[in-house]
Amino acid sequence: MxxxxxxxxxxxxxxxxxxxxxxxxxxxxxxxxxxxxxxxxxxxxxxxxxxxxxxxxxxxxxxxxxxxxxxxxxxxxxxxxxxxxxxxxxxxxxxxxxxxxxxxxxxxxxxxxxxxxxxxxxxxxxxxxxxxxxxxxxxxxxxxxxxxxxxxxxxxxxxxxxxxGFEPEDGGLEMALSAENQQKADNLWQEHFAAEDKVIAFNIGASWETKRWLDGYFAQCADRLLAKGYKIAFFGGPMDLAIVERCISQMKHKDSKDLHIFTGKVSLAVLAGLLQKCCLFLTTDSGPMHIGVAMNLPVITMFGASPVPGFYPYDGRSVLLKSPEECHPCGIHKCPRAGEENLACMKNIPVAAAMHYVEDLLEKFKAKPAYELPAHKGDYQCRVIEISKGEF
Structure with missing residues (x-):
């Protein structure tokens, strides 16, 4: 022993x-x-x-x-x-x-x-x-x-x-916060949101260019959700600031009071505390995606260069979108294809597809914050949706 x-x-x-x-x-x-x-x-x-x-x-x-x-x-x-x-x-x-x-x-x-x-x-x-x-x-x-x-x-x-030599029990992804960090998250939330607000989290950065859905697509999703009355919270680290700024510059509702930017402003622990109060996470294949899963937050993610079997969000309620490109997954950090074919794996996951599953999950879980959703131990296989050309 x-x-x-x-x-x-x-x-x-x-x-x-x-x-x-x-x-x-x-x-x-x-x-x-x-x-x-x-x-x-x-x-x-x-x-x-x-x-x-x-x-x-x-x-x-x-x-x-x-x-x-x-x-x-x-x-x-x-x-x-x-x-x-x-x-x-x-x-x-x-x-x-x-x-x-x-x-x-x-x-x-x-x-x-x-x-x-x-x-x-x-x-x-x-x-x-x-x-x-x-x-x-x-x-x-x-x-x-x-x-x-x-x-x-x-x-x-x-x-x-x-x-x-033992059969391990799989309890899923876990993360706990100190009382201090939980209080920081609570205070920050109260500064930005009312108790009745329904907040959608966005994380649009990723370590590789080929893991990033187009920032213009994220901008369209944010505009549509704001028009439906949801609040939007952008997250990510300091390295994501330029990407987020470029995304917001493409939004119709870039000056909305319901758009909140936390990018580069919070620690990972405070990020986790904020995510557990959101009702959905629209994200790339990234570290914050897995933090969201650990905080019981349903995820919608787009996979380009990333191999799906190894790193899908470990959550049966979440949705992974991928397009049927022959070169997927390539594992290459910068797409070698030129012209319209550059980043085709991400370009061919349309906004309509993402919004279809956003609306599906919001309806299914009644836009409740993650901390109100029941535990689902053992249910870790997310839905993998392969988008056919012309489907949306």
Whole structure:
């Protein structure tokens, strides 16, 4: 029986959120164990109040812990905690090194080659794309992009199943807020909205251009919803400010008092607190999408370059829209196609299609805020809608 467990995930916002079911499953299986999570310090808001954790370790990858010497200092801190089980859920060199040299009695999970020699058991991650071949071009064949074929949550839970020998309970995505951050969200909401307001959340930014639905399309959706009496809240980080400004500049109702801009103004924890008061989330494939799912908020999302099986919103009430482009999913950050074919995967998801499902979900859930919607444990497969040309 393991008494001191470390889970490692040093990836981005969405990836970290998709690790949270593992924490609940481990707590259920080892109720007396001390459970610690190692994550990127930038995302501490997401996990520091997780009810299944006893402690968190945070690595400042871009600051104090950057570089080989500082990485080794960090590893020494990990070794000092004398973990008897380490589970690595991030297959890169840094995370693999921390796990491999942790000094734990049993080390399992994903690993880069060489580091895997110090693991007791390693597995492939079937949610992550693989590049097969030598490329690019020339006398060698180009890389072949093979998208992931299993959701990341399922892949992570399978690590527990295969290496620890128990059937993990899947409690879905979770996020808890401190009383302070909950109060900040409550106060901000009261400053902007009345108790009877029905608010639709928008997140239009994403880490890749090919993950972004057209900002003009988002603008049309916002105009239509404002005309129906809904309030609109734009979210996103500081890097999304220019995109949001460009979107709003295309709106007919850009000066509406019912349009509220939170982009670049709130922490991830306060974002979560605000999302749980909204009644629907129109979003790209992004970290905030997964935060919305964790806060029980129905999502409508558009997938372009992203592989659907690996990263769909983990929520049976949500809807994912995709167009039947031959190149989907490509996993490319910038679309190589020219002219009208550039970003065709996003251009061919029309506003009418998105609004059809927006209206469907608003009617189905009576535009109630997320915190009033019932839990739906075990119902995690979203609806995937492939849009046919000319359908809308």
């Amino acid at each position: 393991y008494q001191n467990i470390l889970v490692i995930n040093l990836m981005q916002i969405g990836d970290l959120m998709l690790t949270t079911p593992v924490l609940g499953a481990l707590r259920k299986a080892y109720p007396q164990a001390r459970l610690t999570l190692l994550a990127d310090t930038r995302w501490r808001d997401l996990v520091e109040c997780n009810p299944h954790l006893d402690a968190c370790l945070f690595m400042d990858k871009k600051g104090a812990d950057k570089g080989l010497a500082n990485l080794w200092k960090f590893i020494r801190k990990v070794r000092a905690q004398k973990f008897d089980l380490v589970i690595n859920l991030h297959r890169n060199e840094r995370a693999s090194a921390v796990a491999a040299f942790s000094g734990a009695k049993y080390i399992v999970g994903y690993s880069k080659p060489l580091f895997s020699l110090l693991f007791d058991q390693t597995l492939q991650n079937p949610s992550i794309a693989h590049h097969v071949g030598w490329g690019p071009g020339g006398i060698f064949p180009p890389h072949k992009y093979v998208p992931g074929w299993e959701h990341q949550v399922h892949a992570h839970l399978n690590v527990l199943r295969q290496t620890l």
